[in-house]
Amino acid sequence: xxxxxxxxxxxxxxxxxxxxxxxxxxxxxxxxxxxxxxxxxxxxxxxxxxxxxxxxxxxxxxxxxxxxxxxxxxxxxxxxxxxxxxxxxxxxxxxxxxxxxxxxxxxxxxxxxxxxxxxxxxxxxxxxxxxxxxxxxxxxxxxxxxxxxxxxxxxxxxxxxxxxxxxxxxxxxxxxxxxxxxxxxxxxxxxxxxxxxxxxxxxxxxxxxxxxxxxxxxxxxxxxxxxxxxxxxxxxxxxxxxxxxxxxxxxxxxxxxxxxxxxxxxxxxxxxxxxxxxxxxxxxxxxxxxxxxxxxxxxxxxxxxxxxxxxxxxxxxxxxxxxxxxxxxxxxxxxxxxxxxxxxxxxxxxxxxxxxxxxxxxxxxxxxxxxxxxxxxxxxxxxxxxxxxxxxxxxxxxxxxxxxxxxxxxxxxxxxxxxxxxxxxxxxxxxxxxxxxxxxxxxxxxxxxxxxxxxxxxxxxxxxxxxxxxxxxxxxxxxx
Amino acid sequence: xxxxxxxxxxxxxxxxxxxxxxxxxxxxxxxxxxxxxxxxxxxxxxxxxxxxxxxxxxxxxxxxxxxxxxxxxxxxxxxxxxxxxxxxxxxxxxxxxxxxxxxxxxxxxxxxxxxxxxxxxxxxxxxxxxxxxxxxxxxxxxxxxxxxxxxxxxxxxxxxxxxxxxxxxxxxxxxxxxxxxxxxxxxxxxxxxxxxxxxxxxxxxxxxxxxxxxxxxxxxxxxxxxxxxxxxxxxxxxxxx
Ligand code: SF4
Numbered sequence: 097x098x099x100x101x102x103x104x105x106x107x108x109x110x111x112x113x114x115x116x117x118x119x120x121x122x123x124x125x126x127x128x129x130x131x132x133x134x135x136x137x138x139x140x141x142x143x144x145x146x147x148x149x150x151x152x153x154x155x156x157x158x159x160x161x162x163x164x165x166x167x168x169x170x171x172x173x174x175x176x177x178x179x180x181x182x183x184x185x186x187x188x189x190x191x192x193x194x195x196x197x198x199x200x201x202x203x204x205x206x207x208x209x210x211x212x213x214x215x216x217x218x219x220x221x222x223x224x225x226x227x228x229x230x231x232x233x234x235x236x237x238x239x240x241x242x243x244x245x246x247x248x249x250x251x252x253x254x255x256x257x258x259x260x261x262x263x264x265x266x267x268x269x270x271x272x273x274x275x276x277x278x279x280x281x282x283x284x285x286x287x288x289x290x291x292x293x294x295x296x297x298x299x300x301x302x303x304x305x306x307x308x309x310x311x312x313x314x315x316x317x318x319x320x321x322x323x324x325x326x327x328x329x330x331x332x333x334x335x336x337x338x339x340x341x342x343x344x345x346x347x348x349x350x351x352x353x354x355x356x357x358x359x360x361x362x363x364x365x366x367x368x369x370x371x372x373x374x375x376x377x378x379x380x381x382x383x384x385x386x387x388x389x390x391x392x393x394x395x396x397x398x399x400x401x402x403x404x405x406x407x408x409x410x411x412x413x414x415x416x417x418x419x420x421x422x423x424x425x426x427x428x429x430x431x432x433x434x435x436x437x438x439x440x441x442x443x444x445x446x447x448x449x450x451x452x453x454x455x456x457x458x459x460x461x462x463x464x465x466x467x468x469x470x471x472x473x474x475x476x477x478x479x480x481x482x483x484x485x486x487x488x489x490x491x492x493x494x495x496x497x498x499x500x501x502x503x504x505x506x507x508x509x510x511x512x513x514x515x516x517x518x519x520x521x522x523x524x525x526x527x528x529x530x531x532x533x534x535x536x537x538x539x540x541x542x543x544x545x546x547x548x549x550x551x552x553x554x555x556x557x558x559x560x561x562x563x564x565x566x567x568x569x570x571x572x573x574x575x576x
Numbered sequence: 577x578x579x580x581x582x583x584x585x586x587x588x589x590x591x592x593x594x595x596x597x598x599x600x601x602x603x604x605x606x607x608x609x610x611x612x613x614x615x616x617x618x619x620x621x622x623x624x625x626x627x628x629x630x631x632x633x634x635x636x637x638x639x640x641x642x643x644x645x646x647x648x649x650x651x652x653x654x655x656x657x658x659x660x661x662x663x664x665x666x667x668x669x670x671x672x673x674x675x676x677x678x679x680x681x682x683x684x685x686x687x688x689x690x691x692x693x694x695x696x697x698x699x700x701x702x703x704x705x706x707x708x709x710x711x712x713x714x715x716x717x718x719x720x721x722x723x724x725x726x727x728x729x730x731x732x733x734x735x736x737x738x739x740x741x742x743x744x745x746x747x748x749x750x751x752x753x754x755x756x757x758x759x760x761x762x763x764x765x766x767x768x769x770x771x772x773x774x775x776x777x778x779x780x781x782x783x784x785x786x787x788x789x790x791x792x793x794x795x796x797x798x799x800x801x802x803x804x805x806x807x808x809x810x811x812x813x814x815x816x817x
Contacts, residue, residue, distance in 0.1 A: 109761070456757075456758060458750065458752075459754075461718040478623070481624070485625065486626060486627065494626070502622060502625055503629075503630050505621070506619070506627060508616075509637065510636075541756045544756075549763070549791065550794040550798040551794060552590045552790060554590060556592060557592060558583050558588045558592035558596065559583075561596065562599075562611050566609075566610075569600070569609065
């Protein structure tokens with residue numbers, strides 16, 4: 097997927113002016129956030145559960161090479177095949193090769209962010225292979241030719257009216273309005289594809305090393321079909337998704353749906369271990385697991401950024417982020433949006449292509465408050481800002497002038513007298529520019545700030561009024 | 577008890593009346609107030625814009641200025657959070673400065689936190705006749721966990737009718753350089769905040785964070801709304817005796 101994160105400012109500005117989008121985004125709060133809060137409030141010890149979840153991720157990542165090897169051995173034992181992919185290109189090639197060798201013409205896919213990350217659909221289509229997204233949200237954005245705008249609700253930026261119109265245009269269906277109607281139309285369309293498909297591709301919400309299983313959570317049941325109907329199942333996952341045991345999985349299963357949708361459990365939870373065995377009736381003949389690195393081991397090696405890999409992709413940090421809720425997922429310009437996207441994107445793509453993202457936050461902390469595995473998102477955003485600005489090895493691309501100005505300001509602040517002089521000078525100069533308490537002219541970017549906001553004008557500094565105030569306080573018998 | 581006044585940079589030059597009110601309240605709370613010379617700023621802008629080297633220099637300066645103070649009080653949650661939480665972070669690799677930061681962090685207080693938690697006063701004899709709404713700044717509420725203290729103090733202000741707004745704890749969209757870098761997004765966020773404020777019918781918007789006030793107050797003023805934005809110190813120092 098092309099990285100368009102440098103356009104954040106421009107796209108965000110367009111997004112806030114888009115009335116329809118604003119209405120659509122508003123629903124996210126109602127749909128997800130309220131449910132999440134209720135689901136956690138109903139738990140006996142929500143904090144304890146979150147701590148447990150975090151501990152599992154900490155432990156798993158500290159032990160990652162070993163866990164991955166165990167996973168590989170167990171998958172093989174169960175009759176599956178494991179492939180390792182260093183980057184997006186390799187991963188796509190593995191899937192395309194598999195498809196070509198087995199004369200696959202049609203692929204059905206379950207929702208997977210990682211395949212968006214590597215641009216798998218485009219790669220398959222370039223080989224002349226038909227790809228059908230089976231998750232309703234993904235199906236919608238596939239028809240619309242758009243990338244997902246939310247980690248768990250890829251089409252959350254569209255209203256049902258917009259979807260009805262899209263279906264009418266692309267599928268020639270009557271302009272149905274009810275969501276049930278729309279689901280039915282999609283289902284009928286997809287049913288033919290399930291029958292035709294030779295390969296089913298899914299992601300994985302987790303993988304259990306001890307048993308060699310992958311775990312898929314969903315509400316529609318389509319992923320389940322993608323897994324069982326075609327003869328070949330290919331699952332793709334980032335290497336950070338592996339956890340040690342089924343017991344650990346129980347914790348993740350308690351946290352993930354609650355955070356994502358406010359459900360105690362998703363409607364379907366599939367735990368898949370290898371392909372169909374001899375006496376079994378269902379399941380694919382072949383099972384392939386692709387373990388994708390794509391920059392993850394680099395993040396893993398860095399203790400300051402490692403926790404960005406704890407992410408379960410629940411999307412709740414997006415739902416509560418006041419910035420995401422104004423600008424929508426597409427503004428972020430790549431697969432992952434919202435706070436976690438702002439942290440991950442500059443680490444997974446060349447940092448300079450996403451340099452605005454860590455700055456596109458007010459650091460209000462709402463994200464960290466809901467993260468099921470307690471990722472310290474504001475802290476990570478701050479670390480990313482520092483790397484982009486100061487670390488010569490981090491390919492940041494913050495303009496030199498900005499950096500020099502910051503350094504000069506910092507220097508002034510350690511020289512109180514000069515700082516005072518500079519501020520007094522600025523105040524004197526501002527007199528020319530202020531009439532009746534209003535600025536006549538302001539330099540950009542202040543001028544933009546001031547378009548709809550009054551900017552205060554410099555007053556007589558506190559320090560110069562202090563001696564008199566001090567006397568007054570002493571005389572008034574009020575201490576000092 | 578002797579308390580050092582820490583006057584954040586924006587207050588010093590743009591909102592000096594907030595510092596004056598803070599000094600008055602502290603005196604009224606029975607502590608002796610002084611104003612250490614040479615103070616400039618906490619270095620928050622440097623830190624949050626990624627310039628940690630500069631931030632460290634500013635932080636060292638701050639610590640030298642305030643090192644001998646029994647307690648330091650500031651009318652700003654974000655500055656207090658900077659010293660308390662982020663200074664130790666900045667000096668992770670410099671044990672000596674890290675210790676100093678941790679030690680000073682324990683003696684730096686946000687105004688309402690100090691009044692209720694340390695000085696143990698809630699009634700400062702203030703009076704202001706208005707219908708008012710309190711905005712929970714992210715830095716005061718979420719970062720420092722200060723939520724009850726300002727409400728306790730405001731509930732003692734005579735004639736003040738305190739109402740709550742919807743989504744009181746949602747960010748107003750300031751975020752320092754964020755609002756300069758992404759003015760349109762920031763503006764959309766503050767517009768939401770203002771809509772919630774207006775819905776309460778309040779005449780007064782109160783906050784313990786000056787930067788939120790500059791943002792929300794600036795918007796209210798420019799849009800011609802009659803709601804006045806004031807710092808909690810100004811309310812607590814008002815009309816009392
Ligand atoms: S960072 Fe946390 S809240 Fe955000 S998607 Fe990942 S797990 Fe969920």
